[in-house]
Amino acid sequence: MDFSFSTEQEALRHHLNELLDAVCPPEYAERCDREAKPPRAAYRALAEHGWFGLAIPREYGGSGGSPLELAILLEEAGRHFEELAMWLFRTLTYGGYAVALHGTRAQKESILPRVLKGELSFCFGLTEPHSGSDAAALATRASRVEGGYSISGQKVFTSGMDISDYCLLVTRTATEARKQQGITNFLVETSLPGIEVRKIETLGQRAIGTTQVFYTDVRVPDSAVLGALDEGWAAVDAYLWYERLCLSAARTGAASAAFDYALGYAKERKQFGRAIGSFQAISHKLADMKVMLDVARMLVYRFAWLLAQGKATRHDAAVLKLQTGEAYKAISDLGLQILGGYGYCMEYPMQRFFRDSRLAVIGGGTSEIQRNIIARGLGL
Numbered sequence: 001m002d003f004s005f006s007t008e009q010e011a012l013r014h015h016l017n018e019l020l021d022a023v024c025p026p027e028y029a030e031r032c033d034r035e036a037k038p039p040r041a042a043y044r045a046l047a048e049h050g051w052f053g054l055a056i057p058r059e060y061g062g063s064g065g066s067p068l069e070l071a072i073l074l075e076e077a078g079r080h081f082e083e084l085a086m087w088l089f090r091t092l093t094y095g096g097y098a099v100a101l102h103g104t105r106a107q108k109e110s111i112l113p114r115v116l117k118g119e120l121s122f123c124f125g126l127t128e129p130h131s132g133s134d135a136a137a138l139a140t141r142a143s144r145v146e147g148g149y150s151i152s153g154q155k156v157f158t159s160g161m162d163i164s165d166y167c168l169l170v171t172r173t174a175t176e177a178r179k180q181q182g183i184t185n186f187l188v189e190t191s192l193p194g195i196e197v198r199k200i201e202t203l204g205q206r207a208i209g210t211t212q213v214f215y216t217d218v219r220v221p222d223s224a225v226l227g228a229l230d231e232g233w234a235a236v237d238a239y240l241w242y243e244r245l246c247l248s249a250a251r252t253g254a255a256s257a258a259f260d261y262a263l264g265y266a267k268e269r270k271q272f273g274r275a276i277g278s279f280q281a282i283s284h285k286l287a288d289m290k291v292m293l294d295v296a297r298m299l300v301y302r303f304a305w306l307l308a309q310g311k312a313t314r315h316d317a318a319v320l321k322l323q324t325g326e327a328y329k330a331i332s333d334l335g336l337q338i339l340g341g342y343g344y345c346m347e348y349p350m351q352r353f354f355r356d357s358r359l360a361v362i363g364g365g366t367s368e369i370q371r372n373i374i375a376r377g378l379g380l
């Protein structure tokens with residue numbers, strides 16, 4: 001068993017950090033959050049320096065990196081600005097990974113080279129008003145019409161729909177006894193007639209945010225179908241495993257930034273003539289945060305390794321999502337407490353970690369649902 005990164009992986013992390021330090025410093029992340037503006041310049045810079053190629057196969061111009069390199073990319077992007085990592089992961093998962101895995105040759109040739117150059121953004125439309133945790137109960141319908149399909153229905157929480165070129169949309173194409181059957185995935189251009197997007201005001205994740213989307217007789221050609229007709233649920237499952245790696249790496253990066261800030265503050269801030277970090281009540285919080293962070297990182301890279309070996313299971317994905325999400329939430333909460341009143345002020349970054357981390361135990365499958373999966377794996 002080898003817990004070290006290779007020299008190439010260390011170099012990759014080093015170069016990535018040099019770029020991110022320059023294009024995504026803390027004040028840039030704070031401004032994007034405050035002004036609710038997507039981090040476009042940083043996103044473009046990552047594309048220009050070839051980082052989008054990590055998830056693209058070599059035959060389409062990418063470097064075909066493994067899940068381990070992808071985790072490094074998302075951890076470091078998340079450490080600089082979680083929402084930059086979120087934008088990146090949506091495009092790399094739903095534009096890069098999904099199209100490389102299930103796309104036709106024509107889809108791969110038209111989409112992957114443009115993802116590589118950072119010309120396209122993707123989002124994911126699964127959740128609906130009446131199907132959240134019970135995601136397969138979705139009702140948005142794609143009906144056969146001449147030359148393609150007509151899509152009608154409603155999605156909620158489609159993050160980044162308003163800044164995306166394509167949505168990987170999960171629809172029902174047939175009504176079967178099992179709700180997981182009769183599901184088909186489409187690559188839908190977000191500018192098509194019949195699509196209406198409404199922004200949702202949220203507690204955190206404000207730079208890109210999320211939307212409600214109404215589909216009314218949206219016409220798409222047959223070539224918009226991604227993967228097998230009526231059998232799209234297995235594909236959604238595969239995308240969600242990949243998503244769990246990306247989300248967990250990004251949030252572990254963000255948690256490490258929250259930890260570093262709190263540690264620095266505890267060493268600087270003096271009360272009763274001493275640095276507050278010298279009070280055991282504060283140093284024990286930081287010790288607990290450090291342990292949570294170490295466990296989260298180990299789970300991220302273990303899962304990346306399992307994925308690369310083709311050995312990852314649903315149980316592993318749930319353990320990863322549960323532990324990293326809860327760790328990020330706890331670390332941000334403790335970090336806020338360490339900053340005292342300043343933790344509660346918008347001028348300091350801790351409130352952003354606190355707000356953003358709240359989603360980590362809800363979005364992409366709640367902690368309760370992850371516990372259900374783990375318990376089922378235990379035969380309960």
Ligand SMILES: Cc1cc2nc3c(=O)[nH]c(=O)nc-3n(C[C@H](O)[C@H](O)[C@H](O)COP(=O)(O)OP(=O)(O)OC[C@H]3O[C@@H](n4cnc5c(N)ncnc54)[C@H](O)[C@@H]3O)c2cc1C
Nearest residue numbers: 124125126127132133157158159210362363364365366368
């Ligand atoms: C900011 C934001 C961004 C998002 N981005 C996206 C996106 O880009 N694309 C997308 O498709 N979705 C997205 N989501 C949706 C997200 O994945 C869902 O919100 C999440 O899966 C929970 O669904 P729900 O909100 O409908 O809650 P519900 O399913 O209604 O759950 C409510 C509560 O009941 C609990 N619960 C439900 N069922 C069970 C059960 N069987 N056992 C125990 N407890 C249970 C839940 O854990 C939760 O605490 C986003 C959500 C938010 C808030």
